[in-house]
Amino acid sequence: MKFISRSDLSIILNELIGESRLIAPKKVGGVILYQPITDTSHITWDFTRPVLSIKESFFPATERLFTIDINGQEVTLKDTLPEIPQIILGVRPCDARGMKILDALFIDTPPRDSYFAQHRANTTIIGLSCQELGETCFCTSMDGSPTDPQGMDVMLTEIEDGYSVQIITEKGKKFFGDHLSLAYEEATPPSGTLDRPSAIPAPNDIDWPRNFHEAYWDQLAERCLSCRICAYICPTCRCFTVRDEPIASNDGMQQFERIRCWDACTSEAYRQIAGGHNPRQAKKQRLRNRIYCKFDFYPKQYGPIACTGCGRCVEMCPVNIDVTEVLRDLAEVTP
Amino acid sequence: MTFEPKIITFLCTWCSYTGADTAGIARLKSPSNIRAIRVPCSGRVAPEIIMKTFDQGADGVLVLGCHIGECHYDSGNHRTAKRLPILQSLMAFAGLEPERLHLDWVSASEGERFSRIVSEFTESVRLLGPARWKSENRQPRFDQTQLAIDRSYTFDQSSYSEEVERSISFTNNLQAKARELLSCGKVACVIGYEKGTHNRTRPVFIYTEDAVERLVWNKDCTHNLTVYLRRAIYPPLGKQNGEPGKSVAIVAKPCDSRAINVHLAGNHFQRDQVHVIGMACEGILDKQQQYRMDHILQERCLHCTERLPVIYDTLIGEPPANQVEPTTSARLYYLETLSPIERMDFWLSHFDRCIRCYACRQVCPMCDCPTCLFERDDSLWVGPGIRLDEKRIYHLGRAYHLAGKCVDCHECERVCPVNIPISLINSKLNLEMEKFFGYRAGEQAIPSPLLTILSGEERLP
Numbered sequence A: 001m002k003f004i005s006r007s008d009l010s011i012i013l014n015e016l017i018g019e020s021r022l023i024a025p026k027k028v029g030g031v032i033l034y035q036p037i038t039d040t041s042h043i044t045w046d047f048t049r050p051v052l053s054i055k056e057s058f059f060p061a062t063e064r065l066f067t068i069d070i071n072g073q074e075v076t077l078k079d080t081l082p083e084i085p086q087i088i089l090g091v092r093p094c095d096a097r098g099m100k101i102l103d104a105l106f107i108d109t110p111p112r113d114s115y116f117a118q119h120r121a122n123t124t125i126i127g128l129s130c131q132e133l134g135e136t137c138f139c140t141s142m143d144g145s146p147t148d149p150q151g152m153d154v155m156l157t158e159i160e161d162g163y164s165v166q167i168i169t170e171k172g173k174k175f176f177g178d179h180l181s182l183a184y185e186e187a188t189p190p191s192g193t194l195d196r197p198s199a200i201p202a203p204n205d206i207d208w209p210r211n212f213h214e215a216y217w218d219q220l221a222e223r224c225l226s227c228r229i230c231a232y233i234c235p236t237c238r239c240f241t242v243r244d245e246p247i248a249s250n251d252g253m254q255q256f257e258r259i260r261c262w263d264a265c266t267s268e269a270y271r272q273i274a275g276g277h278n279p280r281q282a283k284k285q286r287l288r289n290r291i292y293c294k295f296d297f298y299p300k301q302y303g304p305i306a307c308t309g310c311g312r313c314v315e316m317c318p319v320n321i322d323v324t325e326v327l328r329d330l331a332e333v334t335p
Numbered sequence B: 001m002t003f004e005p006k007i008i009t010f011l012c013t014w015c016s017y018t019g020a021d022t023a024g025i026a027r028l029k030s031p032s033n034i035r036a037i038r039v040p041c042s043g044r045v046a047p048e049i050i051m052k053t054f055d056q057g058a059d060g061v062l063v064l065g066c067h068i069g070e071c072h073y074d075s076g077n078h079r080t081a082k083r084l085p086i087l088q089s090l091m092a093f094a095g096l097e098p099e100r101l102h103l104d105w106v107s108a109s110e111g112e113r114f115s116r117i118v119s120e121f122t123e124s125v126r127l128l129g130p131a132r133w134k135s136e137n138r139q140p141r142f143d144q145t146q147l148a149i150d151r152s153y154t155f156d157q158s159s160y161s162e163e164v165e166r167s168i169s170f171t172n173n174l175q176a177k178a179r180e181l182l183s184c185g186k187v188a189c190v191i192g193y194e195k196g197t198h199n200r201t202r203p204v205f206i207y208t209e210d211a212v213e214r215l216v217w218n219k220d221c222t223h224n225l226t227v228y229l230r231r232a233i234y235p236p237l238g239k240q241n242g243e244p245g246k247s248v249a250i251v252a253k254p255c256d257s258r259a260i261n262v263h264l265a266g267n268h269f270q271r272d273q274v275h276v277i278g279m280a281c282e283g284i285l286d287k288q289q290q291y292r293m294d295h296i297l298q299e300r301c302l303h304c305t306e307r308l309p310v311i312y313d314t315l316i317g318e319p320p321a322n323q324v325e326p327t328t329s330a331r332l333y334y335l336e337t338l339s340p341i342e343r344m345d346f347w348l349s350h351f352d353r354c355i356r357c358y359a360c361r362q363v364c365p366m367c368d369c370p371t372c373l374f375e376r377d378d379s380l381w382v383g384p385g386i387r388l389d390e391k392r393i394y395h396l397g398r399a400y401h402l403a404g405k406c407v408d409c410h411e412c413e414r415v416c417p418v419n420i421p422i423s424l425i426n427s428k429l430n431l432e433m434e435k436f437f438g439y440r441a442g443e444q445a446i447p448s449p450l451l452t453i454l455s456g457e458e459r460l461p
Helices: A006-017 A093-106 A114-122 A170-181 A207-213 A216-221 A229-233 A283-302 A312-316 A323-333 B016-025 B047-055 B076-093 B111-128 B160-183 B209-214 B225-233 B254-265 B289-293 B299-303 B330-336 B340-351 B388-402 B411-415 B423-437
Strands: A002-005 A021-028 A031-037 A062-071 A074-079 A086-091 A123-128 A154-159 A162-167 A240-247 A254-262 B007-012 B034-039 B060-065 B101-105 B189-195 B201-206 B248-252 B274-279 B314-316
Touching (some): A002 A006, A006 A021, A093 A283, B007 B016, B201 B209, B248 B254, B388 B423
Parallel strands (some): A086 A123, B248 B274
Antiparallel strands (some): A062 A074
């Protein structure tokens, strides 16, 4: 196992800042977020889990897909694929695995999403294993683990004054490049002695459809506010809406952009169709859809469960709708 | 080259637009900087239009309407007269120089007055220089990462054991009352609090006597439950279909009780449809863990002087012995001392983090439009983009819509996942409402002055 000190890692990062976009945890306005970094001194090194997942770096909240120029009779479309390479530092195992889960939909299942795929190809993920589980973490119940390197290019594990380095992919090797000599041999292996909580009982794929009509959903959804926190902070929620918007015109030329923006199935207007009909008008239908999407629909359509157990939604929900409690309750009511 | 400001004027078609014509016929000189937009009434100039005008690069906005008493629609300009000063305070708080937005009255015959007002306004904007409102290509930087909350105004903290005793006794009384109300069929449902997971307290709806034991009261009962009230009484579409509506009991803190009054003023339900179980409140604990451990109150509670609900049918607890001296938020005071440009950077750097999850709106008991203006499919006011301009117009627009309705419960700020100090804007507008109209939302069940015409005794702000 290799070892690299924090200052040596900063040196490597500083050299790369010019050519790549560096994204790392940073404290802004009292919260820790993954933010573009221009100086490694702004990085927050000690953190449990940033508020927002790294999803944003692959699937931005608003992304321009292409521009539309109208000049008299002439209409020109120009696509705007992301080009800048990016490095994300300090990605927790749950978030890295979240991207693998999204790959199943965006890349592995046709049609391939070229924007997401390009972001993925451009990005090096420097992961950071977890030393302890947070208050609301439940990754171990979702096939994850605090030391799971899936989806990372490099996995760091904190040791005193530095990190043990586990290079996982070619991209990871390239990141260290000539600097691999900086990372010198170190005998201490990363500690694997974490207390694992017992797995949360959950319904199996036969039981999920049976629970669909449970009166339970009425009861659960009563306090739901239909906000979008759970979907927007989730590493695997990926619904979006697409719209053409005008751009301030120059020289009488009409210019528009096609953008895609995050959307959430928990919001009221999500399923509204022309004419005003809304097939998911009731709160309960929308909340139920989100849970089913994660644990039933997504695995059946694309393979993996669309939940990494990061626990963000459990922590952030303003009215304490706790997905682990929902799973437990459903496992209980199932005959 | 001297700076030529871009000025947008909104002219009422019945008076000011004709006034401009009169000026033209009289061959009076007016500056060529103005772009006139003809509107049916000055009351039709929505605040979002003005904000969008600045977003798109205007240096100044002038709104001209008929003199009070001469409105073609009787009272359209009363609304302008009341609303524009509030918008001006709001935009000034967000970092615009207030002189860039001006409201005046010009009648059809006052060509000379039109020419004078326009010239004076153009000159004053020219002196101010280009507006820096447009956030395009701007990296908001504000060093103050987070404003410190002044926690020196803490109340006498009762000792831990006393507090536990108090919440047990409150819980018992609450459960007894709920059981009584449900058993005699007076109410169909009790909205209260229950223990949640991870040591949280959360809203609960109690329909049967068996379930009454779930109700609790403690210092974590932060949610403003009145957000559920309207739908609990009239289920969706119930009112349109002429259903009579249910009677509902609700657990209300003093701040929440004011929200009930605002609903009553809006005629959303009748007084006898809601049984208010008022709680004598000594403040709610801060959501942040380190403050929680030390039993430190939320900021709003530090400045709250109301210890008893303004409206209740049952009161649980005793009024506290000592009165609380009113204090203003140190954060608000600090922001007021900043220069406009610093304030703008402050807000842009905060709005930058917004993800438009709309939790602030969904949790707000006063945000109850069937379709939010900022979520219209036609992107009339703001598109679906999650970008700085859209975020700012959403936050400022929402704050403006809540002027005269906001009861300062600060739920919006509590639920914000990225810690935007949203409630500061609302608190600021609440102070302005008090200053201009002597009105505090929800103290009584009367409508906001922003919704009514100017009364005889009301002075123009």
